[in-house]
Amino acid sequence: MTGTTIIFYLLALLTLVSALLAVTSRQIFRAAIYLLFTLIGIAGFYFWMQYDFIAAVQIIVYVGGITVLIIFSIFLTQQAGELLPKQKMGRQVFAAAAVCCSFALVMLQIGQHNFTVTTEQPVAPTIAAIGEKMLDTTADGYALPFEVVSILLLAAMIGCIVIAMRPDNTLTTEQTI
Amino acid sequence: MLTPGLYHILFISTALFFIGMYGFFARKNLITVLMSIELILNSVNLNFIAFNKYLWPNRLDGVFFTIFIIAIAAAEAAVAIAIIINLYRSHQSIDVEQTEEMKY
Numbered sequence: 639m640t641g642t643t644i645i646f647y648l649l650a651l652l653t654l655v656s657a658l659l660a661v662t663s664r665q666i667f668r669a670a671i672y673l674l675f676t677l678i679g680i681a682g683f684y685f686w687m688q689y690d691f692i693a694a695v696q697i698i699v700y701v702g703g704i705t706v707l708i709i710f711s712i713f714l715t716q717q718a719g720e721l722l723p724k725q726k727m728g729r730q731v732f733a734a735a736a737v738c739c740s741f742a743l744v745m746l747q748i749g750q751h752n753f754t755v756t757t758e759q760p761v762a763p764t765i766a767a768i769g770e771k772m773l774d775t776t777a778d779g780y781a782l783p784f785e786v787v788s789i790l791l792l793a794a795m796i797g798c799i800v801i802a803m804r805p806d807n808t809l810t811t812e813q814t815i
Numbered sequence: 816m817l818t819p820g821l822y823h824i825l826f827i828s829t830a831l832f833f834i835g836m837y838g839f840f841a842r843k844n845l846i847t848v849l850m851s852i853e854l855i856l857n858s859v860n861l862n863f864i865a866f867n868k869y870l871w872p873n874r875l876d877g878v879f880f881t882i883f884i885i886a887i888a889a890a891e892a893a894v895a896i897a898i899i900i901n902l903y904r905s906h907q908s909i910d911v912e913q914t915e916e917m918k919y
Contacts, residue, residue: 639817646819650827657831657854661838666846673850676831680857683824687868692881696860699885704853704892711846711896715903723910725841733840741833748825753870760872768882771875780879787886794890798897 646686653679664721666712674705691765824865831858845899845909849892856888 653676660672677700684693761767775781831854838851860881867877903909 643817643819646823650823653827654830654834657834660850660854661834661842661847666844669847669850673853676854677857680831680861683827683861684864687824687864689864689868689878692860692864692878695882695885699889700853700857703889707892707896708846708850708853711899714900715846715909722842722844722847725843730841733837736840737833737837740836741829744829744833745826748822748829753821755869756871756873758873761875763867763875763878768875768878771879772882783879783883787883791886791890794894798893801894801897801901 642686645682649679649682649686652676653683664724666716666722667709670705670709670712673708674701677701677705689763691763691768821865821869824861824869828858828861828865831855831861843911845895845902845911848911849895849899852895853888853892856884860884 656672656675656679660669660676663669663672677696681693681696681701684690684696771778772780772784835851835854835858838854839848842848842851863877863880863884867874871877899909906913
């Protein structure tokens with residue numbers, strides 16, 4: 639048992655336990671906080687695998703962005719301290735059974751599959767290497783998907799503003815100015 | 816067997832995926848459904864990084880897929896929350912079963 643092994647199992651415990659609590663907790667605000675810990679655990683896995691850049695992106699975008707967005711929307715749509723309604727027992731049992739069976743099936747497939755590892759020289763995932771590849775316009779580069787994602791983000795931003803705008807009939811001219 | 820490797824990470828990401836699926840099946844609130852989607856997307860990201868690290872360390876493709884998935888997930892969460900807030904404004908509820916029509 640070396641240090642890295644112990645850290646791996648601690649991260650696994652943190653991630654899985656808080657993920658389970660996030661989908662079973664009946665207080666929605668607590669569920670969001672458990673989701674936060676799950677995302678931090680996954681960022682820890684990226685650090686553990688020495689993909690520092692991805693871990694930083696995970697913390698910035700997920701932990702700092704999406705979780706805050708979710709918590710804001712909880713504040714805007716939920717009464718404080720109200721529990722989520724209890725679900726029917728049958729639905730929960732069926733969901734758990736289906737999920738457990740599929741999990742067993744997938745793990746069986748993974749266990750039987752023999753992964754082949756490449757023998758070529760590894761590339762360190764440094765920020766410089768990622769940046770060069772990202773803006774590379776040759777056949778191996780990712781310049782086109784990068785631009786497409788930029789357009790997608792712009793479209794999503796405009797779409798959010800349009801969706802969340804108040805309908806026109808409630809809007810008076812004083813409010814627009 | 817105890818030393819963590821690819822199979823251990825695949826176990827964790829599969830478990831996360833199916834925990835997200837459970838939340839998807841068993842919950843009715845739209846925000847919790849969105850949280851389950853985030854769990855599922857994160858498990859996929861973990862898979863991409865694990866494959867990149869253990870199977871193809873000579874390439875960076877898994878890293879790029881992860882970056883693009885994170886960007887698209889952020890866009891998706893923003894749009895979903897805009898829809899949820901708008902739905903709450905017109906229906907006073909974000910329960911999946913009470914919001915059968917999305918028109919206002």
